[in-house]
Amino acid sequence: MSLTRRCHAYLEELHRCGRGRRLATPAGRDFSSNDYLGYAQLAAATTAALARSGTASRLLRGHHPLWEEVETALARWHGAEAALVFTSGYTANEGLLSTVIEPSDWVASDSANHASIIDGLRLARAERFIFRHNDVNHLAEGLAAAAAQRGTRRELFIVTESLFGMDGDRAPLADIVALAQQYGAHVIIDEAHATGCFGPRGSGLVDHLGLRSGVLATVHTGGKALAVPGAYVVGGNLLRELLVNRCRHFIYTTALPPQVAAWWLETLQRAEADVAGRDRLCANALRFRRQLAAAGISAGGEDYIVPIVVGDDRAALGAATIVQRAGFDVRAIRPPTVPSGTARLRVSIHADHEQGELAALASVCAEALATIVPPLGGANIAPSFSYDPSSHG
Numbered sequence: 547m548s549l550t551r552r553c554h555a556y557l558e559e560l561h562r563c564g565r566g567r568r569l570a571t572p573a574g575r576d577f578s579s580n581d582y583l584g585y586a587q588l589a590a591a592t593t594a595a596l597a598r599s600g601t602a603s604r605l606l607r608g609h610h611p612l613w614e615e616v617e618t619a620l621a622r623w624h625g626a627e628a629a630l631v632f633t634s635g636y637t638a639n640e641g642l643l644s645t646v647i648e649p650s651d652w653v654a655s656d657s658a659n660h661a662s663i664i665d666g667l668r669l670a671r672a673e674r675f676i677f678r679h680n681d682v683n684h685l686a687e688g689l690a691a692a693a694a695q696r697g698t699r700r701e702l703f704i705v706t707e708s709l710f711g712m713d714g715d716r717a718p719l720a721d722i723v724a725l726a727q728q729y730g731a732h733v734i735i736d737e738a739h740a741t742g743c744f745g746p747r748g749s750g751l752v753d754h755l756g757l758r759s760g761v762l763a764t765v766h767t768g769g770k771a772l773a774v775p776g777a778y779v780v781g782g783n784l785l786r787e788l789l790v791n792r793c794r795h796f797i798y799t800t801a802l803p804p805q806v807a808a809w810w811l812e813t814l815q816r817a818e819a820d821v822a823g824r825d826r827l828c829a830n831a832l833r834f835r836r837q838l839a840a841a842g843i844s845a846g847g848e849d850y851i852v853p854i855v856v857g858d859d860r861a862a863l864g865a866a867t868i869v870q871r872a873g874f875d876v877r878a879i880r881p882p883t884v885p886s887g888t889a890r891l892r893v894s895i896h897a898d899h900e901q902g903e904l905a906a907l908a909s910v911c912a913e914a915l916a917t918i919v920p921p922l923g924g925a926n927i928a929p930s931f932s933y934d935p936s937s938h939g
Contacts, residue, residue, distance in 0.1 A: 549646075549701050549732060549762075553788045560791055567791045569609045605790070608801025616810045620766075620778055623749050623818060625758055628786035631810075633799050635738050635767035635777040636662040641795025642734065642763060642779050643705065644669035645788065652692045653703040654685055654731075656717065658710050663736060667705070679713070682721045689729040702731035703762075708751040709739040712884050712892065714847020719751060723760035732762040739851060742771030742817045743824055774813050776802050827897040830904060834895055837908035843915065845893075852893040853879075854911060861918045862889035868914035874907050 560566045602608040613631060620629035632638035643666030647653055651672040655663060658679040667674055675688040685704065692702055704726055706717045719735065726733045737750040745754035752764050763781035768774035779789065789796055831850040838845050838852070846853040856862040859880045866878035869891065880889045891911065895904075 550784065552648075552701070553784050557784075557787060557791060567605055567797070569604055569614075569790060571609050571611055571614075602801065603797060603799055604801040605797055610801075610804040610807060612804045612807035612811070613801075616807050616814075617778070619811060619814050620780065623747065623814060624753055624764070624780045625749075626780045627782045629778050629780045630786050630789050630796065631776055631778045631802065631807075632796060633776055633802055635736075635765065635769065636665075637795045637799065638765050638767070638777040638779055639663050639736060640666040640669060641793040642765060642789065643667055644795075645793040646732075646734075646762070646785070647672045647703055648701075650697070651701045651703060653705060654688050654692075655704075656680065656706040658713055659705065659707060660711065660736060660738070663705055663707075672703075679710075680715065680717055682718055682725065685722065686725055689725055689731060693729045702726075702729060703734060704731050705734045705736075707736040707738070708764075709737075709849060709851065710847075711739045711851060712853060712879060712890075714845075714849060714851035714853050716751065716848065719755055719757055723757050727760065733760065734763050734765070735761055736765045738765065738767040738770055738777075741766040742820075743827060743850070746821065748817050748820065748824060768810065768813070772810075772813050772817055774809050775806050776810070823897045827895065830897065830899050830901075831895045833901065834893070834899075834904045834908060837905055838911065841908055841912035843908075843912055846890075850895040852895060854891040854893065854915070855888050856890055856915070856918070857887055859889045862891060864918040865891055865911075865914040868917060869907070869910050872906075872910045874903075874910060876907075876911075 557566065604613070617629045617631060620631075621627060632641060639660070639662035643653075643663065647667070647670035649671040651670070652675065653667060653670070653672045654675045654677055655667060656679055657676050673692075675692065677685040677688055689702065689704075692700075696702070704722055706719075706722060708719060709716055717735075723733055725731070735752055737752060740751040742748045742750075744751045747753075750764065750766065752758055752761060763779055763785055765777065765779055767777040769777070779785070791797075827850055831852070834852060835845060838854070843854060846855060856865055856878075859878075862878040862880060866876055869876045876891050876893055878889060879892045884890060891914075893907070893911075
């Protein structure tokens with residue numbers, strides 16, 4: 547049974563039993579929400595209907611026409627059929643993966659994937675294959691073996707990030723999609739760190755590379771480049787209906803307030819048009835990386851997430867302290883967030899950073915590393931990550 551047939555069968559059985567769910571906007575006197583003390587209604591009297599919030603899930607009384615506008619706008623932004631908003635990126639990843647993937651399935655996951663992906667796969671309880679970070683050859687080996695043992699109900703999935711939040715490098719998305727098509731696998735991509743920053747309209751790496759038709763779903767967060775609460779999943783209409791009807795993370799969660807929906811609409815309009823901001827971000831990242839290189843520091847990645855691997859945990863903390871005392875909020879990232887022996891400074895470049903402060907930060911980073919890590923002689927090594935399946939449980 548294909549994934550599409552499996553989803554249709556599940557939904558058809560729900561509707562046959564009279565258990566299908568549909569989102570509906572609130573109407574009539576409220577006897578369904580959890581506004582036990584009536585505070586939402588008091589607020590509504592002063593700020594109109596937008597203030598009704600925090601009292602129910604979207605399937606009870608937490609839905610609002612503004613969320614329909616947001617999800618329509620998101621689907622249009624990505625050139626997809628549908629989108630569905632979640633309360634956070636962690637919830638979106640966990641909910642999507644544990645809903646779509648079943649215990650009888652097989653899933654390949656990049657060894658550097660975010661904790662929310664790891665936890666979502668644990669909930670799904672499918673057979674997991676953890677492939678070495680961005681290693682398409684290792685992924686191909688796993689897919690070939692899984693395809694050879696494929697049963698009638700066994701679906702194959704590949705899950706990766708597009709831009710990795712700790713390593714700053716991009717996944718080889720075109721190669722991954724090609725492998726998926728070769729072996730009949732479904733691709734799910736976490737675009738958390740790419741949303742807003744790639745492509746002429748800012749909708750992410752998947753769209754920028756023209757791969758939308760080759761993926762089952764993408765996950766996007768608002769709390770990074772878009773600077774708004776919440777997250778969303780982009781995919782087909784069937785996927786959206788499945789999530790509304792089956793995803794516990796969506797069904798049993800209090801809805802975000804409609805004020806946030808209005809914020810999303812404003813932010814989407816700004817982000818889509820902000821070509822200049824994306825150009826400045828790219829230029830700043832390139833400038834900072836060149837300044838680091840001139841100071842003898844080799845950083846990981848290629849974009850605006852700049853990891854400077856120190857190695858030792860205490861050394862990374864010491865270097866971060868020096869940089870912070872100079873007035874720059876740069877944090878040390880240590881295990882278990884990153885593999886043992888790869889503690890690092892994680893520098894996040896922004897579009898509104900000035901050239902002078904980028905140069906000053908590069909200089910301070912060089913001084914910090916020379917002070918804390920004398921054996922490196924003021925220089926740093928490029929990250930060389932080892933395969934660590936233990937991080938996936």
